[in-house]
Amino acid sequence: MPADDYTTEHWPTEIRLRKQEKILEIDFDDGSRFALPAELLRVESPSAEVQGHGPGQRTLIAGRRHVGIMAVEPVGNYAVRLKFDDLHDTGIFSWRYLYNLGREKDRVWQAYLDALAERGLSRDP
Numbered sequence: 001m002p003a004d005d006y007t008t009e010h011w012p013t014e015i016r017l018r019k020q021e022k023i024l025e026i027d028f029d030d031g032s033r034f035a036l037p038a039e040l041l042r043v044e045s046p047s048a049e050v051q052g053h054g055p056g057q058r059t060l061i062a063g064r065r066h067v068g069i070m071a072v073e074p075v076g077n078y079a080v081r082l083k084f085d086d087l088h089d090t091g092i093f094s095w096r097y098l099y100n101l102g103r104e105k106d107r108v109w110q111a112y113l114d115a116l117a118e119r120g121l122s123r124d125p
Contacts, residue, residue: 008078008095015072015080022068024082026098034102038069039123042084043112044101045091060112062121 010032016025022038043050043061052058064086071083075092083089101108116123 008099010095010099012095012098017069017072019068019070022066024069024072026102028095028099032099032102034098034105036098036102036105038067038084039064040101040105040109040112041069041082041093042067042086042088044108045082045088046093046097047088047091049088049090060115060119060121062116062119063123063125065123066125 010028010030012026013029014025014027017023018025024036024038024041025034026036027033042064045051045061050059050061068085069082070085073081073083075081079092079094079097081089081092113123
């Protein structure tokens, strides 16, 4: 990720992990509130495993309908690392990334569902 991806206009005021519901809730200082499903966070992880190391290298992750988040760990004052129960833990989710994902959640989710359908893949393991 370019260094600019770690700067932010909006700071989180509260982060709540609802493990049973598999939801990460984030409140930001501008009043925005987002409830992000673990599955969406996993398949949109900013890690190299998902995003690749350059243009056109993105990997479509299927079979994560039931993934959960085991832990949320702070990374400096600019991000969190999410530890998923499928043992993925290499994504650093900056405040900017989480804010933008929250704002674009419906569009990103639909694009993910469309990509799975195009490739004949499933959300189920």
